[in-house]
Amino acid sequence: MTQCLYIDVHVIQTVPPANLNRDDQGNPKEAIYGGVRRSRVSSQAWKRASRQHFDAQAPEPDRATRTKRITHELATRISRNASLDRDDADRVATALLAQLGLSQGKKASDTAYLLFYGNAQLDAVAALVTDRAADLAALDEKALTEAAKELPVAESFRTGHPVGVALFGRMVADIPKLNVDAAVQVAHAISTHETQLEFDYFTAVDDQNEQDETGAGMIGTIGFNSATLYRYATVGFAQLADNLGGDTEAALDALDRFVDSFALSAPTGYQNSFAHRTRPSLVAVVVRTDQPVNLVSAFEEPVATEAGIQANSARRLAEEHITATQVWGDTPLYGAASYTFTTREPRTKDTAETLTQAFGEPVTFADLRTTLRTRITTALGEEA
Incomplete structure (x- = not known):
């Protein structure tokens, strides 16, 4: 069953x-359904x-995070756990995540897309190097990359999913091994009925207006419906x-x-x-x-x-x-x-x-x- x-x-x-x-x-999103405009x-x-x-009701390790800054988050954990200099922690984190094949974003430390993962999963990756972070940081780039390949980084993201990832899944188009079916x-x-878009015209008064100044300090509109x-x-x-x-x-x-x-x-x-x-x-x-x-x-x-x-x-x-x-x-x-x-x-x-x-x-x-x-x-x- x-x-x-x-x-x-x-x-x-x-x-x-x-x-x-x-x-x-x-403005509020809308849709046409049944021939009339609905709130959506x-x-x-x-x-x-x-x-x-x-x-908000779960302990921090049980929560999920969706971000492009996974390298930064991993480096923070490595630096904290191993008392490692931040620059060295960034190098180690970059080497560890390189084996996943994540596409890089416009910023060197960012991925090209939001990655959805569990905080406990990233904690597990950081724990892989806690006892040897300083030794890894002392290696040159080629040796560091080879050493990182020996660690089960991908496996840490394939197990131990938090509720958020287990429920809503994870889609990484160019790395199928990281996908989780929702x-x-x-x-x-x-809306169950037809709706009309309305606008709230608002003004904001400058509290420091001089006595001879009139009018609003700001004027604008906000779209809304009910x-x-x-x-x-x-x-x-x-x-x-x-x-x-x-x-x-x-x-x-x-x-x-x-x-x-x-x-x-x-x-x-x-x-x-x-x-x-x-x-x-x-x-x-x-x-x-x-x-x-x-x-x-x-x-x-x-x-x-x-x-x-x-x-x-x-x-x-x-x-x-x-x-x-x-x-x-x-x-x-x-x-x-x-x-x-x-x-x-x-x-x-x-x-x-x-x-x-x-x-x-x-x-x-x-x-x-x-x-x-x-x-x-x-x-x-x-x-x-």
């Missing part, structure tokens, strides 16, 4: 006027927000476990951390200007054994503005899930949802009832994560 175990995460979330993820003009937040933006969220797919978030977003991600559990060396418990931990961070994170674009952080009104998880299923087709016809949008959006999502299970004969292994809609409110009564039909009685977000882990553990046990 682990070969076809997929965990789909569906989120409905309303954000106020904001510019979470800007385009090349500085790129998958890359939300993946980075998710990664930063779970990294366990997670994240869709671009789009939206109820549908967000979707799916996790391939078998791939995640494989990326973590076959450690099922580590994979369960990684899945739990991903669900938590994907639901609670947000891109930070213009956050000081808009204070846009909100919590989802719905988080639903569905465990499938056939294929991942994005339910965005629920919103191909944009949700009409009535007395709000988020309740109607959540109901549309539940109806789409119910229809899919009936039409295609889907039998998900497990489904559950945490949401804010109740039958006590007349305007959300239909939504709450439909959500219960689709995903069962609502649970708290903490219970959603706990029961998800329990159900997957049970399924793995039954397979064994």
Whole structure:
């Protein structure tokens, strides 16, 4: 079963006027879907927000880093561990990483692309030379290069992946041996309804203006919109476990951390200007054994503005899930949802009832994560 175990995460979330993820003009990203313009937040933006969220809660060695400055980072570790002069540490670090065949960037110490690696992986490379760093630094360039080739540098990057790399993978086009297949797919978030781009015209007053001076010290505009977003991600559990060396418990931990961070994170674009952080009104998880299923087709016809949008959006999502299970004969292994809609409110009564039909009685977000882990553990046990 682990070969076809997929965990789909569906989120409905309303954000106020904001510019979470800007385009090349500085305005919120958009997309045409169902014939109308929608607000859009790129998958890359939300993946980075998710990664930063779970990294913030992890010890430094368990975090992942994406940078062009890997040589600088390795040299820093070598210099610190071996009490080596910085110039010598740079030489040793360059020799060690040379065997990977990384393309060089415009700056001599930079790579041509961002490399995604675990801090613990780079620590392991630095540890390879801690006891002999001074001896290596004393060699000439040719001898140093030959000595570095004897060390298992590449192997250090092929094992011991942190959660970030295990989930989102690593692509190095010209060095296939460094590639890690992603366990997670994240869709671009789009609004469930049509949106309009608006502009905030702002002025800033110079606090040191002389009394006879008038006008603003600065004038500008910021593009923004507000939206109820549908967000979707799916996790391939078998791939995640494989990326973590076959450690099922580590994979369960990684899945739990991903669900938590994907639901609670947000891109930070213009956050000081808009204070846009909100919590989802719905988080639903569905465990499938056939294929991942994005339910965005629920919103191909944009949700009409009535007395709000988020309740109607959540109901549309539940109806789409119910229809899919009936039409295609889907039998998900497990489904559950945490949401804010109740039958006590007349305007959300239909939504709450439909959500219960689709995903069962609502649970708290903490219970959603706990029961998800329990159900997957049970399924793995039954397979064994």
